[in-house]
Amino acid sequence: MTRVIARIRRWYGAHPLHLLALLAAFALAGYAVRAVVAAGQWQLYALWFLVAIVGHDLLLFPLYSLADLSLRRLLPRRERGASTAPDRMANPQPPVINHLRVPAGFSLLLLLVWFPLILRLSSSAYHRASGLTASPYLWRWLGVTGVMFLGSAVGYALRLRHAAVTRTPPDGDRPESGLSGDRGRGLPTGPLGQDPGKDRRQRCKTQVGRAR
Numbered sequence: 001m002t003r004v005i006a007r008i009r010r011w012y013g014a015h016p017l018h019l020l021a022l023l024a025a026f027a028l029a030g031y032a033v034r035a036v037v038a039a040g041q042w043q044l045y046a047l048w049f050l051v052a053i054v055g056h057d058l059l060l061f062p063l064y065s066l067a068d069l070s071l072r073r074l075l076p077r078r079e080r081g082a083s084t085a086p087d088r089m090a091n092p093q094p095p096v097i098n099h100l101r102v103p104a105g106f107s108l109l110l111l112l113v114w115f116p117l118i119l120r121l122s123s124s125a126y127h128r129a130s131g132l133t134a135s136p137y138l139w140r141w142l143g144v145t146g147v148m149f150l151g152s153a154v155g156y157a158l159r160l161r162h163a164a165v166t167r168t169p170p171d172g173d174r175p176e177s178g179l180s181g182d183r184g185r186g187l188p189t190g191p192l193g194q195d196p197g198k199d200r201r202q203r204c205k206t207q208v209g210r211a212r
Contacts, residue, residue, distance in 0.1 A: 052112075060112075064105075064108070068101065071097070071100065072097060075096065075097060093160065093163055094156070094159040094160065094163055096156060099152040099153070099155065099156040100152070102148075102152060103145065103148035103149045103151075103152045106148055107141075107144070107145040107148060110141055110144065110145075111141065114137060114141065117134045117137040118134075118137045118138050118141050119138075120134050120135070120137075120138075122134070123135075
């Protein structure tokens with residue numbers, strides 16, 4: 001069984017479960033397309049995909065890229081995330097930028113998908129089709145957005161606490177006086193400036209004097 005998985009991995013380039021998940025996704029997408037075509041609504045879905053692709057690449061992508069760049073410029077440099085290892089050692093505090101990007105991105109995605117109901121642009125058609133009103137959608141979207149930002153803030157607080165704990169070593173881990181880090185490597189661990197050879201010479205002189 002292991003040989004078969006290894007052979008599939010070499011042929012496919014990933015684990016066989018990845019291939020199964022991909023096939024399942026294609027099957028689900030094919031079923032959805034078949035259902036849309038059978039319902040006679042494929043023209044509206046094709047128009048929606050076309051508008052989404054063009055609108056995202058020509059309008060939304062430049063807008064949220066500009067918003068992200070503006071946010072990074074407003075934040076202090078240590079909050080943007082260090083790009084090099086010395087910067088990360090000098091600024092161990094975790095960057096806050098990703099804790100703002102993730103909830104904001106998901107909130108905008110929900111707004112993009114449900115904006116006709118959130119903004120009540122299709123409330124009459126929704127009421128005729130379902131008998132329900134579209135008024136709760138705005139408050140639900142605001143509630144979900146608030147929960148996502150709250151969860152992100154809690155995660156950032158936990159990361160700050162973890163960074164503070166790891167930045168402050170316990171008393172038992174602090175190096176003693178002398179050459180720190182040399183214990184167990186055959187190097188002297190006495191106070192700085194002390195010559196170990198001088199002690200050995202003094203002991204040799206004492207032994208010679210006693211022998212005489």
